[in-house]
Amino acid sequence: MSDFVLPELGENVEKGDITRVLVNVGDVIANDQPVVELETDKATVEVPSTVSGKVTAIKVKPGDKVKVGQALFSFEAGAAAAAPAPAAAAVDKAPAASPAKETEQTPASTSTPSDLATAAVDKKSADVVDISTGRATPAARPESAPPATSGTPAASASTPAAALAVAPSPAGAIPAAPSVRRFARELGVDIADVAGSGPGGRIGAEDVKVHVKSIVVSPRGGAGGRTAHAPLPDFSKWGAVDVKPMSNIRRKTAEHLAVAWQAPHVTQFDKADITALEAFRKSHGPRVEKAGGKLTVTAILIKICAAAIQRFPQFASSVDTANESIVYKKYVHIGIAVDTPNGLLVPVIRDADKKTITEIAVELGQISQKARDKKLSLEEMSGGVFSISNLGGIGGTAFTPIVNQPEVAILGVSRGAIEPVWNPSTALGAGPSTALGAGGQFVPREMLPLSLSYDHRVIDGADAARFIRFVAEALETPLSMYI
Amino acid sequence: MSNYQLVVVGAGPGGYAAAFAAADLGMNVAIIDPEEKLGGVCLLRGCIPSKALLHVAKLVGEAKHSAAWGVAFEAPKVDVDKLRAFKDSVVGKMTGGLAQLAKQRKVTHIRGMASFVDAKTLSVELVAGPSTGSGQGGKEEVTFDHCIIATGSRPAQIPGFPTDSPRVMDSTGGLDLPDVPKTLLVVGGGYIGLELGTVYAALGTKVTVVEMTSGLLPGADRDLVTFLSRRLETTMHKIFVNTKVTEMKDTGSGVFVKMEGEGLADADKNQTFDRVLVAVGRRPNSAVPGLDKTKVKVEKGFINVDHTLRTDEPSIYAIGDVVGEPMLAHKASHEARVAVEAIAGHKVAFEPQAIPGVVFTDPEVAWAGLTEAEAQKQGRKVEIAKFPWAALGRAVAIDRPDGMTKLIIDPATERILGVGIVGSGAGELIAEGVLAIEMAALATDLKLSIHPHPTLSETLMEAAEVYFGQSTHVYRPKRK
Numbered sequence: 001m002s003d004f005v006l007p008e009l010g011e012n013v014e015k016g017d018i019t020r021v022l023v024n025v026g027d028v029i030a031n032d033q034p035v036v037e038l039e040t041d042k043a044t045v046e047v048p049s050t051v052s053g054k055v056t057a058i059k060v061k062p063g064d065k066v067k068v069g070q071a072l073f074s075f076e077a078g079a080a081a082a083a084p085a086p087a088a089a090a091v092d093k094a095p096a097a098s099p100a101k102e103t104e105q106t107p108a109s110t111s112t113p114s115d116l117a118t119a120a121v122d123k124k125s126a127d128v129v130d131i132s133t134g135r136a137t138p139a140a141r142p143e144s145a146p147p148a149t150s151g152t153p154a155a156s157a158s159t160p161a162a163a164l165a166v167a168p169s170p171a172g173a174i175p176a177a178p179s180v181r182r183f184a185r186e187l188g189v190d191i192a193d194v195a196g197s198g199p200g201g202r203i204g205a206e207d208v209k210v211h212v213k214s215i216v217v218s219p220r221g222g223a224g225g226r227t228a229h230a231p232l233p234d235f236s237k238w239g240a241v242d243v244k245p246m247s248n249i250r251r252k253t254a255e256h257l258a259v260a261w262q263a264p265h266v267t268q269f270d271k272a273d274i275t276a277l278e279a280f281r282k283s284h285g286p287r288v289e290k291a292g293g294k295l296t297v298t299a300i301l302i303k304i305c306a307a308a309i310q311r312f313p314q315f316a317s318s319v320d321t322a323n324e325s326i327v328y329k330k331y332v333h334i335g336i337a338v339d340t341p342n343g344l345l346v347p348v349i350r351d352a353d354k355k356t357i358t359e360i361a362v363e364l365g366q367i368s369q370k371a372r373d374k375k376l377s378l379e380e381m382s383g384g385v386f387s388i389s390n391l392g393g394i395g396g397t398a399f400t401p402i403v404n405q406p407e408v409a410i411l412g413v414s415r416g417a418i419e420p421v422w423n424p425s426t427a428l429g430a431g432p433s434t435a436l437g438a439g440g441q442f443v444p445r446e447m448l449p450l451s452l453s454y455d456h457r458v459i460d461g462a463d464a465a466r467f468i469r470f471v472a473e474a475l476e477t478p479l480s481m482y483i
Numbered sequence: 484m485s486n487y488q489l490v491v492v493g494a495g496p497g498g499y500a501a502a503f504a505a506a507d508l509g510m511n512v513a514i515i516d517p518e519e520k521l522g523g524v525c526l527l528r529g530c531i532p533s534k535a536l537l538h539v540a541k542l543v544g545e546a547k548h549s550a551a552w553g554v555a556f557e558a559p560k561v562d563v564d565k566l567r568a569f570k571d572s573v574v575g576k577m578t579g580g581l582a583q584l585a586k587q588r589k590v591t592h593i594r595g596m597a598s599f600v601d602a603k604t605l606s607v608e609l610v611a612g613p614s615t616g617s618g619q620g621g622k623e624e625v626t627f628d629h630c631i632i633a634t635g636s637r638p639a640q641i642p643g644f645p646t647d648s649p650r651v652m653d654s655t656g657g658l659d660l661p662d663v664p665k666t667l668l669v670v671g672g673g674y675i676g677l678e679l680g681t682v683y684a685a686l687g688t689k690v691t692v693v694e695m696t697s698g699l700l701p702g703a704d705r706d707l708v709t710f711l712s713r714r715l716e717t718t719m720h721k722i723f724v725n726t727k728v729t730e731m732k733d734t735g736s737g738v739f740v741k742m743e744g745e746g747l748a749d750a751d752k753n754q755t756f757d758r759v760l761v762a763v764g765r766r767p768n769s770a771v772p773g774l775d776k777t778k779v780k781v782e783k784g785f786i787n788v789d790h791t792l793r794t795d796e797p798s799i800y801a802i803g804d805v806v807g808e809p810m811l812a813h814k815a816s817h818e819a820r821v822a823v824e825a826i827a828g829h830k831v832a833f834e835p836q837a838i839p840g841v842v843f844t845d846p847e848v849a850w851a852g853l854t855e856a857e858a859q860k861q862g863r864k865v866e867i868a869k870f871p872w873a874a875l876g877r878a879v880a881i882d883r884p885d886g887m888t889k890l891i892i893d894p895a896t897e898r899i900l901g902v903g904i905v906g907s908g909a910g911e912l913i914a915e916g917v918l919a920i921e922m923a924a925l926a927t928d929l930k931l932s933i934h935p936h937p938t939l940s941e942t943l944m945e946a947a948e949v950y951f952g953q954s955t956h957v958y959r960p961k962r963k
Contacts, residue, residue, distance in 0.1 A: 017709050019705055019709055020705075020706075037706075039706065063697065063709075063712075173900065175923030178835075178921050181834060182831065185831065185832060186829075186830050199927070199928075200896035200923065200925045201896060202923045202925075203923075
């Protein structure tokens, strides 16, 4: 065990005050690692170690006056420890600089200052994602990024770009001038809700106005329908009530759907005969199961919809109102609405057109589980071009899903049921003779109700009817897809 | 019985600011205080008189220092009576100004001690004297729409220490400047003890400072305090930290003191001083009589208020030292405005992001916003940029390189969260730090704002440059 003594610091500096001890007993220190911060008559310097090994005892504390040659700490030299360098090697010529930094060759010390500044800015502008809530805070300036133009289509649980701040501000230190804070208070706005457009997320009076405008203009109240509504009656007059705050997912869903709802919607209904498909599912189910997936109707529909989108590309488009153009996406990522204990989440299956049904089935199982476990990343919930919402497991005969903006179409699936279907070509004499013609009969078929909601701005009714027919026929006679 | 829209209890920098602000908003205002003059502790026996004396102390220090520059003066001859008169004249001018301002604003000064009768009524025990209505003393009841309690604080006392000895002084007694004692013990290494200790040391007293905790100015960042400690070691006779005074008694010719602490020589353990100054903090004056007849709540000695400074009693507000730390005049006068505007129905809140603290020693120590020590306590990740004054032309030109300016920066946004300064005139420089914090300035903003050369204010700009590894006068590459 040896002592590390305060090395010569150069320029007639013989003593100083310890302002900070940078190592603890038990620390393994390396040569050149700063061990104490010393305030000398000339400057504050970090004193680098000239030894390496394990610290066994510290002999100084902040406030102590130490002289060159005085022991600072004891250490056990490690096996790999280099021989103590001569103390003079640590002498720093520049009085105000820390010796440690002169000898350290870090990447930053070789890059130019402007590189550093850029790097810092890049770091800041990266999306900040809270995985537990699926809440994203892209660094886009809010008013320049209306939902329809945003590069990454938001999953329904992620925040629409319009309501976002640049970076989470430290609690209790909202970056806004006193005059701006007071202005917000006068307008009844919580300054913490306002997105700052300035450097470092700074909030200006203009940001407060934009925020207020977004609340007032939006018919649903930009923030989850919070503001523009008539005040609620006092429900407790009529019986007991329980008031709970909206969860993050609920709030984001409310905000997103209130915006999505504004697209002109039409819903087209159809039914597909899946009697044969069900038999196919039974016979092929075990094979998929062996691969680790479940051959569900949803998995098959993802594959079929991927084919339908390739046939009808406008179903994977987005409306860019600002630039008066339509964006056609050349990738087929399909979002699946998943019911979780925490609310609705929409994970996305990527490149569904390039995957086999088995691959899709396996991935769907995994991603659904992740959604239920709150483990989805924002990445896994973004980039969809089309969505599927299957409520068949619960029941229902039909519903009108809301298009997941900025997508333009969504397929809703209800519960399949055995229905009597008229078959004109069944054996003669078996059925009653009716006006429909002789020789036909009702046969029991399993029918799957489908609902296709679409954005009428880019999709015409006939196209929607063709699309849903294509899907239905593919379910009935899969080969039809390739005709 | 008279009714006022606002009655302010206490005429310190919180109370008179509240009364004046309310009058400016058109309210009919009374202010109750037993003193003949408005101003409270700050003006009468605190901030202002101590600054007058510290100004003199600085001159004495510089006159001595100038021998090193080839200009030698004789040792100063101190005329204590004249010095006291100068200090009193400063107080007189300022309080005279306040009286004039109160008159112009038609604020009624009721001289007396107030007690609450209920949430709308105060009873005032009048002090006999010229500014009392009748001049006779007696009682007066006043009713109010709103009341602001601004009763301030008083020096804390250590139980068991003599309270009736003229040789054992608190800050008030110290500022009265009874004489220049040969020896003085300052109990408490906080800002009051060090400021007054500095005054007496400059006047020729051998001053010993004893502090119970491990360092002077507890709470302030150690790297700032180091500069002050180093200088105090030359101006003070002795400084003991981690040391407690266990006994104190007036012997008739001095004060006998027993001390216990680490590294204390036997001769230091039992000593007799000509005088002792006890400066161990301040206690809020929250025991206003009759508060129990209102809904006002007192917690841990402080009156409980919300973000508009309203107490649990809707008609009563409270501001200043009596509502909480930091007990500083400028916090009180800011709160005064918030409370008055809240009473006037404006939507306001007390929500400062930086309350500056200044210790007017030599060198001065000042800070605002987040301190490094507090950031460490919170476990909050911050980056520190320090600029040593030794590298600055102006600091060297005035032969005061013993200073440092540091910035506490949020690494994510590069926002300035705190500023700490030690050095000559740090108290003036910190104002820029407060503005930077309140305006949510980034380190870049400070760096890109041109600061006048050659001034000490450049240290703020250079500290921001240090953060980016771009300081002109300090070579310190950015660590990453």
